[in-house]
Amino acid sequence: MRLAPESAPSGSWALLARAVAEELAGVGTPVLVGVRPVEGRVPLLLALRPGTTRTALADRVAAALRAGADRAGLERPGDRTPSAVVVGDAGGWEAAGAGLRHAAEAATAAHGLGDRPWWDARRLDIDLLLWRLRDQPDLASFVERSVGPLLAHDRTARPALLPTLEAYLAHAGRKAEAARELHLNRQTLYNRLARIGELLGTDLDDPQSVLALSLALRARRHTG
Template sequence: MLGFRPGTGPLLPVVMRLGDALSPQGGGWAVLARAVSEELASLGVPVLLGVRPVEGRVPLLLGLRSEAERPATADRVAAALRAGVERAGMLRPGVRPPVVVVGPAGGWAAASAGLRHAAETAAAAQGLPDRPWYDARRLDIDLLLWRLRDHPDLAAFVDRAIGPLLDHDRRSRPSLLPTLETYLAHAGRKAETARELHLNRQTLYNRLARIGELLGTDLDDPQTVLALSLALRARRHVS
């Protein structure tokens, strides 16, 4: 009835979430849906498109011939979605592009859960570095932390783990939080960290020593690294 004939291959759930600055008003959703539909029509894959104005998101189901098509199809779909948003006149300088999350491919029985998972993950991905699309399977930790965002224990954990560092950065320069984030993102590899931050080795060592002193911890300890990584990710979700 809806013209969606995906064949016998797996279904791919995708959700595009628009930030508050992008969400259209009034008839803008119809303009957006039409623009996105026209962009998706050029992909050559079966697509079932919906809009959820209250939640500010656009859910889709796509028909694949095989699981192996998932990465390439996700690239093309994400590009088409962003092109549709641009055609609708919603992308403006300084406004973050929409977040696109791609769930795991599966059958009809898994489609509903896959769309819900992708929708929640799109909310949890707000504030992450911009990417064409995010794989829902790789953001389960962020999703768990997002679900705990209103629990006081999560805020208390963030405060215990990195509170002294946040206090330092409010009062002093240079800010040390970016150094810690980059160091952990590179799994403690100091040469790569220094290169990305455009620091010489000794300056980086001094900053890492200061971070360890402020937090009263050893940045080479695996349990400490795990706790700090979780606290940095949780910080986006707590006030």
């Protein structure tokens, strides 16, 4: 778990460690837990018992971590940047160090991606790569070239079109599913997609254009 930087005053770490350990005692599996105040991280190694799925264990552990952070006064409902819980690969002792480092880096990259009970480190590799490039001027330029006209439109006009593009991309171009998520009828969705294509000068049915837009929107979360 990586805490939001503004939520972890140094005097709270001992309280956090105790609260997290007490919460994890009820998870029902052996666990090694530490605290890394400098990085704002709580690293853990857990035993994945036979018959227990990785997902089920991750659900229980993520809930315990958040409950411990709440008890320590470091996380509250409605926090603007909630703590990020990232679950790495299950593996043996030989892979534990590399797995923890990957999960820790992915937890840093996961901030700003939205609030989920936990993230799978294996699904964050693109975001991790973009986060590592976040200070590169070329990445900011790529975002501006790809979606700048759309962002400029949304600053001055309504309805905002960025949520439509995000839903369309999140559903891999399946318009019916995107329309349901946005609570729009299909014709309204088609009209908005046409307007987005016009603003960006791109074809939203072209796979290369869709890939570029998806990367640009993910990069925007890290470049601000």
